[in-house]
Amino acid sequence: MTNEKEECSTKEDSLRMPYKEVKIFSDRIAGISNRTWNPVTGCLYGCTYCFARHYVKKFAEENGVDDSFTPRLIEKELYSVEFKPGETIFVTDLGDLFGYWVPREWIENVLKVIKDNPDTTFILHTKNPSRFREFDYSSLSNIYIGTTIETNRDYSLTKAPEPYLRFKAMCNLPGRKEVSICPIMDFDLDILVSWIEKIEPEVVEVGADNHGNNLPEPTWEKIESLLDTLRDFCPKVVEKKGLASLRERSFAVSDPCYTSKYYLQLDNFSKDYFLSKK
Numbered sequence: 001m002t003n004e005k006e007e008c009s010t011k012e013d014s015l016r017m018p019y020k021e022v023k024i025f026s027d028r029i030a031g032i033s034n035r036t037w038n039p040v041t042g043c044l045y046g047c048t049y050c051f052a053r054h055y056v057k058k059f060a061e062e063n064g065v066d067d068s069f070t071p072r073l074i075e076k077e078l079y080s081v082e083f084k085p086g087e088t089i090f091v092t093d094l095g096d097l098f099g100y101w102v103p104r105e106w107i108e109n110v111l112k113v114i115k116d117n118p119d120t121t122f123i124l125h126t127k128n129p130s131r132f133r134e135f136d137y138s139s140l141s142n143i144y145i146g147t148t149i150e151t152n153r154d155y156s157l158t159k160a161p162e163p164y165l166r167f168k169a170m171c172n173l174p175g176r177k178e179v180s181i182c183p184i185m186d187f188d189l190d191i192l193v194s195w196i197e198k199i200e201p202e203v204v205e206v207g208a209d210n211h212g213n214n215l216p217e218p219t220w221e222k223i224e225s226l227l228d229t230l231r232d233f234c235p236k237v238v239e240k241k242g243l244a245s246l247r248e249r250s251f252a253v254s255d256p257c258y259t260s261k262y263y264l265q266l267d268n269f270s271k272d273y274f275l276s277k278k
C-alpha cells in the first residue's frame, strides 16, 4: 500500500497544477443527477472502458493544461461552485473520490461542503466502497452512497476492487444507497440480482458502453429480464441513455439498417469519441 500511495500526487503537488486556476466540469449530466461536480479528479484504476480519462484529455487539449489523469484536488471547483436547493449532484464522475490514493483531507473537505448545502442532494460514488466506512457521514441526510457493479463476473478490465468485493463492501452500510450497473457486461442473472437485493439500494441505474470499447455485453433479452426483476424490489430503476444504444446494437447484429440509427442517437461528444477510435 505504501508504494501505491507514493504513486499519487500530494496536496502540495496538486496546488502547483494549473487546474487549481480553472473551473471546469460542472455542467454535465450523469444518470439521475442534474449535473456533476468534480472537486477531485483523476483515477489510478485504469478501467479499459474509462470515459472520464478521455474526457479529461480532450478538455486538457482544448485548454492547454496537463492532460494526465493524475489525481488532483481542484480548489476552485471545491469552494466556488454554488448549488441550488433541489438539485442532485453527482460528485466526481471524472475520477474516483474514494480511491485508495485520495488523501483523507480531500474527502473531508468535500463532505464539509456537502454539509453546508443541506437542501441539495449529492451522490457519492466509487469503485472502492470499503472506504465509506472510514468516514462518519451519519449527520448527512442529503447524500446517496453508491458503487458500480457492472456485472457479477470478474473480467479483469480494471484495477479497481472486483465486483464481488464492491458488493460485500456495500452490504450493511447505513444510509441511502445507489448502484450503477454501467457499462453493463454479461452477467449471471440470479447472482447479480441477489447482490443488488442484499445491498438494498433506493436507486439502480443501468447503462451501457457508448464508446466502442468492445465489452462483453449481454443480449438485450437478458437485460430486459434484469430490468424486470430489479423493478420488483427496487424503488427506482433508471435506464441510462446509453442503454438505448446497446439495444440498437443488439438489433443491428441481425439488421444492418439499425447502424445508421445508432450513430444518430449518440450525442456530439460521444460521436466524436466513437469515430476517433475507428
Ligand code: SF4
Binding pocket: 042, 043, 044, 045, 046, 047, 049, 050, 051, 052, 053, 093, 094, 095, 096, 127, 158, 160
Ligand atoms: S474507476 Fe471510473 S474514473 Fe477510474 S478508471 Fe475506472 S471508469 Fe475511469
